Amino acid sequence: MDVLVTGGCGYIGSALIPMLRADDAVDRVVVLDSLSSGSPRALLGTLATDPDDGVDFRRGDVREYGDVENAMREVDTVIHLAAITGAASTHDRRAETMAVNYDGTENVLKAAGKLGVENVVSASSCNIYGRAMSRDIDESVEPDPINPYAEAKYEAESLLADYCEDHDMAGTALRMSTNYGYSPGVRFNLVVNHFVFRALTGRSLTVYGDGSNWRPFIHVEDAAAAYKHAACNPEDWSHDVYNVGTNDGNYRISEIADLVRDEVGPVDVTYLEDEHPGPSYHVNFDRLGETGFEPEWSLREGVRDLADRFTGAE
Numbered sequence: 475m476d477v478l479v480t481g482g483c484g485y486i487g488s489a490l491i492p493m494l495r496a497d498d499a500v501d502r503v504v505v506l507d508s509l510s511s512g513s514p515r516a517l518l519g520t521l522a523t524d525p526d527d528g529v530d531f532r533r534g535d536v537r538e539y540g541d542v543e544n545a546m547r548e549v550d551t552v553i554h555l556a557a558i559t560g561a562a563s564t565h566d567r568r569a570e571t572m573a574v575n576y577d578g579t580e581n582v583l584k585a586a587g588k589l590g591v592e593n594v595v596s597a598s599s600c601n602i603y604g605r606a607m608s609r610d611i612d613e614s615v616e617p618d619p620i621n622p623y624a625e626a627k628y629e630a631e632s633l634l635a636d637y638c639e640d641h642d643m644a645g646t647a648l649r650m651s652t653n654y655g656y657s658p659g660v661r662f663n664l665v666v667n668h669f670v671f672r673a674l675t676g677r678s679l680t681v682y683g684d685g686s687n688w689r690p691f692i693h694v695e696d697a698a699a700a701y702k703h704a705a706c707n708p709e710d711w712s713h714d715v716y717n718v719g720t721n722d723g724n725y726r727i728s729e730i731a732d733l734v735r736d737e738v739g740p741v742d743v744t745y746l747e748d749e750h751p752g753p754s755y756h757v758n759f760d761r762l763g764e765t766g767f768e769p770e771w772s773l774r775e776g777v778r779d780l781a782d783r784f785t786g787a788e
Contacts, residue, residue, distance in 0.1 A: 476502040476549040478551070479555060480556035481507055482503075482512075482516070482555065483513060485659045485694060488516030490553070490555075502530065504531075506542065516659040532545040535578075536574065536579075536581055538581075542578075542584075546591065551592060554582050557627075561599075583633055586641070587640070587643065594645040595646055599649055600757050601652075602619045604620040605618070624753075630647070631647045646714060646716060648716055649717045651717075652690065654691055654692075654776050671784070673738035681751075685728025688726055689726075689727065689754070695771065717761065724756045733774060737778055
């Protein structure tokens with residue numbers, strides 16, 4: 475199997491590429507990335523003199539159809555990760571967000587349909603549920619996106635379903651939990667990673683609102699493994715969408731602050747009660763269990779591992 479990964483130099487992609495290379499079912503990995511937010515350091519140890527022996531890197535933008543089609547030639551499966559992330563920040567960059575996250579997805583699907591790609595696995599997000607009052611939100615709950623990032627992701631799910639039906643193509647969208655943990659392309663605008671760094675540098679952890687808002691969390695390596703599993707086993711991922719995470723991985727933000735304080739060291743936690751706390755969603759992941767895929771990391775293990783990497787601990 476030959477696999478194209480868009481956005482392969484990003485946070486999840488940098489964990490995914492080595493997994494794909496190590497899988498005997500994967501013959502070739504092509505990475506398409508504009509390097510606008512990702513870095514070539516994510517590919518350290520994966521390149522080779524002969525692209526057939528390593529990663530075939532193509533610099534390009536998913537907003538440019540020609541870049542997408544050229545990178546996709548002769549691949550069987552696409553894992554579409556390329557996106558503008560940082561949901562809260564997309565209020566100030568709505569047009570760009572829609573162009574990358576929606577129009578870019580349309581380019582990927584258009585090329586996949588034209589070139590006869592067998593399977594497309596697309597990145598979505600549990601962020602699309604918005605501020606849900608109900609608990610244990612499963613895939614039947616109507617999303618309520620509250621930012622351009624979530625809007626684009628939700629609309630892109632419909633695109634994927636339509637293209638798969640029209641082109642007899644397998645495909646699924648993974649509504650990913652909030653990532654945390656180390657990868658070569660690690661991000662620090664995500665709450666767990668941000669809290670760990672602040673705690674290690676002796677700064678207080680700032681919680682917006684009262685910290686009662688819910689969020690599901692998944693280690694970046696588990697997120698990458700889920701994309702690989704869906705790409706390599708499309709028959710097991712038969713639904714249009716899957717929530718990806720664990721039922722035990724739902725935490726209130728105040729609980730995240732307490733856990734980081736306990737694991738990393740004594741640090742103050744400051745609550746800005748007048749500030750808006752952002753989305754809140756407590757998600758059910760029972761459907762994911764039907765695929766045979768199971769995440770492995772606990773949040774506490776991930777926090778310890780990230781702290782150890784910062785401090786050089788064994």
